[in-house]
Amino acid sequence: MQLSHESLIKAYRDMTTIRRFEERVQEEFSKGSIPGFVHLYAGQEASAVGVCSHLGPRDHIASTHRGHGHSIAKGCDVSGMMMELFAKQGGLCGGKGGSMHIADLDQGMLGANGIVGGGPPVVVGAALTAKTLNTGNVAVSFTGDGGSNQGTTFEAMNMAVVLQLPAIFVFENNGYGEYTGASYAVGSRDIAGRAAGFGLPAVKVNGDDFFEVHEAAREAVERARGGGGPGAIEVDTCRFYGHHSGDAQLYRGKDEVKRLRDDRDCLKHFRRRVTEAGLLDTAELDAVDDEVSGLIEQAVATARAAAPPDAAALLSDVYVSY
Amino acid sequence: MPVKTIRQALQEALVHEMRRDPRVVVIGEDVSGGAGTEGGRDAAGGVLGVTKGLIKEFGESRVIDTPITESAIMGAAAGAAVTGLRPVAELMFSDFLGVCFDQIFNQAAKFRYMFGGKARTPLVIRTMIGAGRSAAAQHSQSPYHIFTSVPGLKVVVPSNAYDAKGLLIQAIRDDDPVVFCEHKLMYDLRTEVPDEAYTIPFGEANVVRDGDDVTVVALARMVHYTMEAAEKLAAEGIECEVIDPRTTSPLDEDTILESVERTGRLVVVDEATPRCSMATDIAALVADKAFASLKAPVRRVTAPHTPVPFAPSLEKLYIPDAERIAAAVREVHGYAR
Numbered sequence: 001m002q003l004s005h006e007s008l009i010k011a012y013r014d015m016t017t018i019r020r021f022e023e024r025v026q027e028e029f030s031k032g033s034i035p036g037f038v039h040l041y042a043g044q045e046a047s048a049v050g051v052c053s054h055l056g057p058r059d060h061i062a063s064t065h066r067g068h069g070h071s072i073a074k075g076c077d078v079s080g081m082m083m084e085l086f087a088k089q090g091g092l093c094g095g096k097g098g099s100m101h102i103a104d105l106d107q108g109m110l111g112a113n114g115i116v117g118g119g120p121p122v123v124v125g126a127a128l129t130a131k132t133l134n135t136g137n138v139a140v141s142f143t144g145d146g147g148s149n150q151g152t153t154f155e156a157m158n159m160a161v162v163l164q165l166p167a168i169f170v171f172e173n174n175g176y177g178e179y180t181g182a183s184y185a186v187g188s189r190d191i192a193g194r195a196a197g198f199g200l201p202a203v204k205v206n207g208d209d210f211f212e213v214h215e216a217a218r219e220a221v222e223r224a225r226g227g228g229g230p231g232a233i234e235v236d237t238c239r240f241y242g243h244h245s246g247d248a249q250l251y252r253g254k255d256e257v258k259r260l261r262d263d264r265d266c267l268k269h270f271r272r273r274v275t276e277a278g279l280l281d282t283a284e285l286d287a288v289d290d291e292v293s294g295l296i297e298q299a300v301a302t303a304r305a306a307a308p309p310d311a312a313a314l315l316s317d318v319y320v321s322y
Numbered sequence: 323m324p325v326k327t328i329r330q331a332l333q334e335a336l337v338h339e340m341r342r343d344p345r346v347v348v349i350g351e352d353v354s355g356g357a358g359t360e361g362g363r364d365a366a367g368g369v370l371g372v373t374k375g376l377i378k379e380f381g382e383s384r385v386i387d388t389p390i391t392e393s394a395i396m397g398a399a400a401g402a403a404v405t406g407l408r409p410v411a412e413l414m415f416s417d418f419l420g421v422c423f424d425q426i427f428n429q430a431a432k433f434r435y436m437f438g439g440k441a442r443t444p445l446v447i448r449t450m451i452g453a454g455r456s457a458a459a460q461h462s463q464s465p466y467h468i469f470t471s472v473p474g475l476k477v478v479v480p481s482n483a484y485d486a487k488g489l490l491i492q493a494i495r496d497d498d499p500v501v502f503c504e505h506k507l508m509y510d511l512r513t514e515v516p517d518e519a520y521t522i523p524f525g526e527a528n529v530v531r532d533g534d535d536v537t538v539v540a541l542a543r544m545v546h547y548t549m550e551a552a553e554k555l556a557a558e559g560i561e562c563e564v565i566d567p568r569t570t571s572p573l574d575e576d577t578i579l580e581s582v583e584r585t586g587r588l589v590v591v592d593e594a595t596p597r598c599s600m601a602t603d604i605a606a607l608v609a610d611k612a613f614a615s616l617k618a619p620v621r622r623v624t625a626p627h628t629p630v631p632f633a634p635s636l637e638k639l640y641i642p643d644a645e646r647i648a649a650a651v652r653e654v655h656g657y658a659r
Contacts, residue, residue: 060401060405062401091438092438093436093437093438093440094438094439095438096435096436096437096438097436097437097438101432101436101437103436103437103440103441104440105404105437105440105441106440110401110404110405111433111436111437113429114428115424115428115429118397118424118425118428118429120397121393121394121396121397121398121400121401121425121429122397122398122400122401122404122425122429123401124394124397124398124401125397125398125399125400125401125402125403125404125405125407125409126401126402126404126405127401128347128349128386128398128401128402128407129401129402129405129406129407130405131383132347132383132384132402132407133345133406133407139401139405151393152393152394152397152424152425155389155391155393155394155397156393156394156397156398158389158391158394159388159389159391159394159395159398162388162389163386163388316439317434317435317438317439318434318435318473318474319434319474319476319498320434320442320496320497320498321496321497321498322476322498322525322572
C-alpha cells in the first residue's frame, strides 16, 4: 500500500522520536538521573511504529518491560514519559509506575509490564470489550521472543481464537530473552509457526523494514476490525542495547552490535528507501531530526525541573474508594 | 419476605445487574457449559448452578464460556474491566488462584496505583472456598487472607443469602477489583431475601448477636458454628457478641474494637490456616489498638497449619467446630491474671 506523504513523515518522526528518546534515556540513566531499571527499545522502532500506524486512541495495546517505543508509537506524550522515568510529578503515572509500568489509558496504552507474558491476557480482555460493546476497536499485544514462551501467551492466543476476538499478537523477536538466545529458549525456533498452531493467521516479517511490518499489520488490523478474528505477527528484529541499561552484554558476539547498527538499522533503511524512491527528500528528513531533537531536549528539561511526587501520593490511588 | 438460598440470592444479584447494565458480563469455565457439545449450552451454569439459565436471557456474548485457562480468564476479565466492561469472572475453586495469581496480583490489583490513579478496574472474581466435602488439598482451601493481603483488591466473605445478594450487587457496582468468596457448603443455606435489588456497603460488619462477655469474630461458615456455640454458652451464662465482618478488605475495624473495648475478651474463628491469616490479622489489630481493654489473651480458632486432608475423619478434625469455639470462649472467659 502506498503511504501518503503525511504518513511517511509521521512514521519517520515516530521512529526517530523513539530512537532519540532511548539514546537520551541511556545517557540520563548512566548519569544517575533515572532511578530503577530501563530496558531500551532502540533498533526495534519499525515494529512499534509499523503496527501502531494502524491504530487510533480507542484501540488498545499492552506492552512489555521494553515499553517506551510502544508508548511513543501509540501517542503518549514524550515529556510525560520522560517525567515518569525521572520519577516526577506530572509523569504519565505521577511517578508511581516508572519505566516498567508506563501507561496512558487516554491513548489506549494499557501499560508496559514488569511481568513477561503479563500483557497478552489483558489484551484479550480489551478485545473482549471491543467485541462485546461492538466498538470496532482492536487490541494489540506486544511481546518478545521471551514472552512468546509463556503459558499466559498460549492461553491468550487460544482464547482469542475461541472467542474470535479482534486481538493481534505481535512477537518482537530480538534474538534474546534477557541474556539467553531465542535460538535456545524458543523450542521450535518458529514463533509465527507456533501461533499458527493455535489457529491464528500468522506471518513472519523483517523488522528492519518498516514497510513490511506496516503491510502485515494493516492486514491483521483490517481483518480484526472487520470481525475476522485474531492474528499474529512475528517481527524479526534486534536491540541495539542490552537487556537493560547497564547490561555488560557478555552474551553478544564480537562487534555484534556494530554489525546490527551497520546492517539492520530500520531508521537508516527507511531513510534510504524513501529518498531513493523520491518519496521524501533529505531536507525534510533532516528537519524532522531537528524537530525531534528539540522535543527530547525539552522533555528532559521539563523532567529535570519537575518536582518529585508529594508524600501524600504514597497512599493515594490504591482504590477508587475504600 | 421470601426465603431464598445463597445460590438463588447470587443469581438474583447477577440478573439484576445484567439487566441494569449491559456492560456486566459473566465469564469463566462452564458458566453456561455445554459449548461445543451435542447437548448444547446451559449444561452446567457453574459447578454449583449459580449461573444456570443466564445464557437464555443474556446470550453467549454476555455469558461467556471459556477454555480451562485461568490466567486467560482473569487476564481477560482484568483487561475488559480496565477498558469498559464490568466482568464477573468465575475462578471456580479459589485454590485455582495458584494458576492465575499474576493476573490478579500483579495486573488487576495494581493497575490503578501503577498508572497514577487513571485506571478503574471494576472486576468481580467469584470463587468457591471451604473444606467439608472431601475435595482434598486442591479444592478445599479458604485463601481469602491471601487476597486480603494484596493492596488494590477488596475481599467479600458472605455468611448468608441476604448478605450474599447485597454484597454481590455492591461488588458489581464497585469500581475496584473485588474477590467474592462463596463457601461451597453454604449454597443451599436459606434466609429471607427481598426480591428487589439492594446493596450492602463494604467495610460494615454485621453484629449477628449481642453480648457483653466475649467478642467472637467469625467469617463465612464459621459464623454458623459460632452461633451454635454461642447458644450453648448462653445456657452456661456466657454471653458472646458475634461479629461477622462480611468483608475482609476493607475490614470494619471499629465494630471489632468497640466490642472488645466493652467485653475485654476476643476469640477469632477462621476456617483458613493460621499463619498470616485473618484470625492473626484481627488478633494483631486488637493487640495494637485495644490492648488496654484486654482482660485475657486473644484466642484464635483456626484450621491447623496443614493442607486440607481428604479422609472425612481427618477433615472433620481440620475444620473448626462449635465445640472448639465454645472451649476457646470458656478459656478466655475464665481467664484470670
